[in-house]
Amino acid sequence: xxxxxxxxxxxxxxxxxxxxxxxxxxxxxxxxxxxxxxxxxxxxxxxxxxxxxxxxxxxxxxxxxxxxxxxxxxxxxxxxxxxxxxxxxxxxxxxxxxxxxxxxxxxxxxxxxxxxxxxxxxxxxxxxxxxxxxxxxxxxxxxxxxxxxxxxxxxxxxxxxxxxxxxxxxxxxxxxxxxxxxxxxxxxxxxxxxxxxxxxxxxxxxxxxxxxxxxxxxxxxxxxxxxxxxxxxxxxxxxxxxxxxxxxxxxxxxxxxxxxxxxxxxxxxxxxxxxxxxxxxxxxxxxxxxxxxxxxxxxxxxxxxxxxxxxxxxxxxxxxxxxxxxxxxxxxxxxxxxxxxxxxxxxxxxxxxxxxxxxxxxxxxxxxxxxxxxxxxxxxxxxxxxxx
Ligand code: RFL
Ligand code: PHB
Numbered sequence: 001x002x003x004x005x006x007x008x009x010x011x012x013x014x015x016x017x018x019x020x021x022x023x024x025x026x027x028x029x030x031x032x033x034x035x036x037x038x039x040x041x042x043x044x045x046x047x048x049x050x051x052x053x054x055x056x057x058x059x060x061x062x063x064x065x066x067x068x069x070x071x072x073x074x075x076x077x078x079x080x081x082x083x084x085x086x087x088x089x090x091x092x093x094x095x096x097x098x099x100x101x102x103x104x105x106x107x108x109x110x111x112x113x114x115x116x117x118x119x120x121x122x123x124x125x126x127x128x129x130x131x132x133x134x135x136x137x138x139x140x141x142x143x144x145x146x147x148x149x150x151x152x153x154x155x156x157x158x159x160x161x162x163x164x165x166x167x168x169x170x171x172x173x174x175x176x177x178x179x180x181x182x183x184x185x186x187x188x189x190x191x192x193x194x195x196x197x198x199x200x201x202x203x204x205x206x207x208x209x210x211x212x213x214x215x216x217x218x219x220x221x222x223x224x225x226x227x228x229x230x231x232x233x234x235x236x237x238x239x240x241x242x243x244x245x246x247x248x249x250x251x252x253x254x255x256x257x258x259x260x261x262x263x264x265x266x267x268x269x270x271x272x273x274x275x276x277x278x279x280x281x282x283x284x285x286x287x288x289x290x291x292x293x294x295x296x297x298x299x300x301x302x303x304x305x306x307x308x309x310x311x312x313x314x315x316x317x318x319x320x321x322x323x324x325x326x327x328x329x330x331x332x333x334x335x336x337x338x339x340x341x342x343x344x345x346x347x348x349x350x351x352x353x354x355x356x357x358x359x360x361x362x363x364x365x366x367x368x369x370x371x372x373x374x375x376x377x378x379x380x381x382x383x384x385x386x387x388x
Contacts (some may be wrong), residue, residue: 003029003118005310006138006151008126008164010039010119012101013282013299014157015108020307022115023059026314029149030119031126031140033158036109039121043188043259045101046211046219047198047293049384050094052300061107069099070212072197075382077365078249079202084369091372091379098198100213101296128154128167131276153310153322156280157303160268165284168275180265180289180344181351182206183228186221187238191255193218194246200291200347201245202365207291207347208245210252218255221263221290223348230262265289267341269333272326279306279325286333291347292340297384302329304387332385339381 005021007014010032018028032039048056053069056062073089088095112119123140130136131154138149156164165173193212201208206223213219220242224233235257246252268287273280282299305328309321321328346364350357368374 001029001147002150003027004151004314005153005155006136006149007031007155007157008128008138009156009158009162009282009284010034010105010109010121011157011159011282011299012045012104012108012296013284013303014155015105015112016300017155017157017281017303017307018112018117019059019061019108020303021310022112022117024307024311024314026307026310028117028155029151030112030117031123031138031142031149032119032121033123033126034121036119036121040102040106040109042102042105043100043261045290045293045296046098046213048097048099048104049297050096051384051387052297053097055300055304056104056107061104061111064103064107065097065099068103068214069097070214072096072098074197076195076197076199077202077369078199078247079362079365081247081249083199083249084365085197086368086375086378088379088383091376092383094379094383096293096383098212104296126158126163128156128164128278131167131278134277136277152277154278155303155306156278156284157282157299159283160287162284164278165270165280168278172275173270173272175268175270177266177268178341180267180348181226182223182348183226183265184209184221184263184290185224185228185230185233185238186219186261186263187257188213188259189218189220189255189257190216191218191253192216194250194252199246199250200343201247201249202347202361203245203247204349205241205245206349208242209291210246210250218253224262226264228262230260233260263290265344267337269330269337271330273302273329274322274326279322281306286337288336288340289344290340291343292336292382294336294340298333298336301332301387305329328388332388335381335385
């Protein structure tokens, strides 16, 4: 098989890269080690920054998001027994949209397939080769047969546990990371969300987040120990914990728990995000803790830059924008890292914190609730910094 850009991974990064390249008249093939059903059912992100909604709409894959997404003009912070609203609209004139990542994945897969792009699901034994030369290759097994894609460029969009980043020779990449001493236990419940906006809850028992997927589907998370075994959390125990953390601010309707899981919390960046003709995008190059809701948005920001740089290469034969890919995207990556870390340290309980640390967190929350300058900083970052 031969194509212009071989893409490893059919998550938001890989699918959006293929989509944007198609709009520039550039061919790609996407390979994915999971099944289509698995990719379309994997529950993850929910919150999309305004520029990313515009990108989906402007590139013709936003129709269902426009219909079914829930637009939010603010969020609520809960601490000290009260709710405090941060009004994004008033502060920065922007908002965010709640629309499940798996719905975006469904919309992107449908668009790719209807345009005739090949997506090979359930591939195995993926390896990448000749990254330093002009004709890199991807080898894999599909339907029991060994196969190879010869291409001009490889999009390494295979997430944090993928094979692309580890295929870059030793000594090229520098990793910057931080693990957090907690995880999030998340559920999807057939029940109305407690509020029509997201509530970020600071609580003695640990952080909780109340979000949603629709007026009848709540998505609820709470901070848990990093080694928590989901088997030890019966539905009854989960609801008890959620009631305790919401602490009477809102009535929390219980419903059937459709899905539950634990998310580890990590900050990670690799620099550079490229080697030869392999370009990393999305979670394969960086991970943020979900508190700032930035991961999928960053994946879209990366591939927006990468697709344009590849477009420029085919249009003018200039490789300079591709050479500068990491340099171009990393400032945004690091600002999202900073914001995600800041939201995380502000709202969670840490094992070795002191009474001083708790007082400092409360003072910062109070500052956010009472200072227009502080709230504007939160609103500007949360709704998405301007795109270059
Ligand atoms: P993905 O989504 O992990 O996709 C990578 C794809 O590559 C496949 N793959 C391979 N394919 C072929 N060969 C191999 N060897 C392969 N190895 C892996 C995988 O099966 C997969 O299909 O990475 P991508 O595309 O970079 O997208 C990143 C986002 O998924 C991630 O950043 C977000 O989900 C993060 N995130 C959030 N981001 C937001 O922007 N807003 C949010 O509100 C938000 N909330 C969240 C989140 C992530 C969460 N969890 C579960 C980690 C909430 C949670 C709880
Ligand atoms: C979600 O809706 O899943 C979501 C929203 C905001 C976050 C994290 C997750 O910060």
